[in-house]
Amino acid sequence: xxxxxxxxxxxxxxxxxxxxxxxxxxxxxxxxxxxxxxxxxxxxxxxxxxxxxxxxxxxxxxxxxxxxxxxxxxxxxxxxxxxxxxxxxxxxxxxxxxxxxxxxxxxxxxxxxxxxxxxxxxxxxxxxxxxxxxxxxxxxxxxxxxxxxxxxxxxxxxxxxxxxxxxxxxxxxxxxxxxxxxxxxxxxxxxxxxxxxxxxxxxxxxxxxxxxxxxxxxxxxxxxxxxxxxxxxxxxxxxxxxxxxxxxxxxxxxxxxxxxxxxxxxxxxxxxxxxxxxxxxxxxxxxxxxxxxxxxxxxxxxxxxxxxxxxxxxxxxxxxxxxxxxxxxxxxxxxxxxxxxxxxxxxxxxxxxxxxxxxxxxxxxxxxxxxxxxxxxxxxxxxxxxxxxxxxxxxxxxxxxxxxxxxxxxx
Numbered sequence: 001x002x003x004x005x006x007x008x009x010x011x012x013x014x015x016x017x018x019x020x021x022x023x024x025x026x027x028x029x030x031x032x033x034x035x036x037x038x039x040x041x042x043x044x045x046x047x048x049x050x051x052x053x054x055x056x057x058x059x060x061x062x063x064x065x066x067x068x069x070x071x072x073x074x075x076x077x078x079x080x081x082x083x084x085x086x087x088x089x090x091x092x093x094x095x096x097x098x099x100x101x102x103x104x105x106x107x108x109x110x111x112x113x114x115x116x117x118x119x120x121x122x123x124x125x126x127x128x129x130x131x132x133x134x135x136x137x138x139x140x141x142x143x144x145x146x147x148x149x150x151x152x153x154x155x156x157x158x159x160x161x162x163x164x165x166x167x168x169x170x171x172x173x174x175x176x177x178x179x180x181x182x183x184x185x186x187x188x189x190x191x192x193x194x195x196x197x198x199x200x201x202x203x204x205x206x207x208x209x210x211x212x213x214x215x216x217x218x219x220x221x222x223x224x225x226x227x228x229x230x231x232x233x234x235x236x237x238x239x240x241x242x243x244x245x246x247x248x249x250x251x252x253x254x255x256x257x258x259x260x261x262x263x264x265x266x267x268x269x270x271x272x273x274x275x276x277x278x279x280x281x282x283x284x285x286x287x288x289x290x291x292x293x294x295x296x297x298x299x300x301x302x303x304x305x306x307x308x309x310x311x312x313x314x315x316x317x318x319x320x321x322x323x324x325x326x327x328x329x330x331x332x333x334x335x336x337x338x339x340x341x342x343x344x345x346x347x348x349x350x351x352x353x354x355x356x357x358x359x360x361x362x363x364x365x366x367x368x369x370x371x372x373x374x375x376x377x378x379x380x381x382x383x384x385x386x387x388x389x390x391x392x393x394x395x396x397x398x399x400x401x402x403x404x405x406x407x408x409x410x411x
Contacts, residue, residue, distance in 0.1 A: 032157025060112025069353015151262030288330025
């Protein structure tokens with residue numbers, strides 16, 4: 001009996017972008033879970049433990065990015081996506097049944113492995129089933145799903161908190177898209193596979209010269225991964241409730257602001273989806289980084305000169321909203337798209353993995369140290385590092401090559 005393989009590209013895209021949904025939902029839902037755990041007598045957590053609970057996920061994602069980029073080059077994207085979906089199912093069950101901080105940390109780590117793996121493989125898969133004219137929009141579809149799931153997570157945070165529903169169910173919701181992805185992955189086409197790992201590398205007699213080339217071509221992806229995280233975007237997406245609580249906002253208002261953040265994220269990514277194949281990637285990225293730097297500077301400025309005013313917290317909220325919109329419209333998805341495009345076919349999975357590992361390691365550093373810094377030194381100093389890195393990255397991205405409208409083979 002001939003195996004059923006889905007041919008409709010929209011259906012295929014709908015299945016694999018569930019990986020983006022799982023990425024966005026599982027990384028954002030912790031925003032409300034941490035708030036609930038802080039007020040739950042069963043979990044006595046310190047700012048240090050919060051840093052570990054939040055930061056352990058990107059550490060797991062970093063490890064998985066390195067491993068699964070290479071693995072997907074060997075076995076093909078389809079088989080690996082199936083395996084990752086199974087990882088998600090197990091991870092969600094582990095974390096939603098947590099009865100201690102240790103189990104919560106273990107669950108977050110295994111969830112990080114799943115997220116790092118799916119976020120490495122899916123953008124490459126989408127790139128390889130696309131053509132040069134629609135590649136930007138196809139890859140951005142994953143980003144649309146990602147930020148849509150972040151908005152969904154913030155809505156769940158708000159309503160579960162308001163209705164006093166157990167935080168475990170917030171985490172368990174992710175089991176549904178995990179199962180759909182697992183079943184659907186059996187029916188999508190594969191894009192590549194390797195019978196022998198040696199095919200990934202160049203001929204032995206050319207090893208000395210081409211090893212240098214291989215190492216060098218990974219540098220732009222590594223730097224783009226660092227730029228993505230050191231804007232501070234995931235500090236906002238992970239800790240916005242924590243930040244507004246620190247600034248004195250009550251729970252309900254902070255959760256409502258999170259919903260606004262989710263909405264502007266969706267609007268920003270929809271805009272990015274519209275413009276990504278009309279303008280050069282590096283021009284969009286450069287302008288987006290400029291806007292992010294401006295809004296970070298304004299928040300720091302407010303913290304120094306207006307932190308005693310009544311309007312302070314609301315102005316900070318406004319500039320955080322504008323920062324998130326700018327990032328989602330002009331930075332986040334563009335960086336993922338560039339990383340998926342810039343590597344040659346033989347090492348595309350590996351290159352995506354190394355770049356993702358750089359991104360996730362930066363994510364781990366920032367998410368781990370942020371609650372400690374803000375608790376000791378305040379919001380202004382905590383955001384200064386992100387402003388500096390964002391500002392100095394602007395001239396770097398102008399050096400990138402143009403990729404719009406060029407086939408993967410030529411790239």
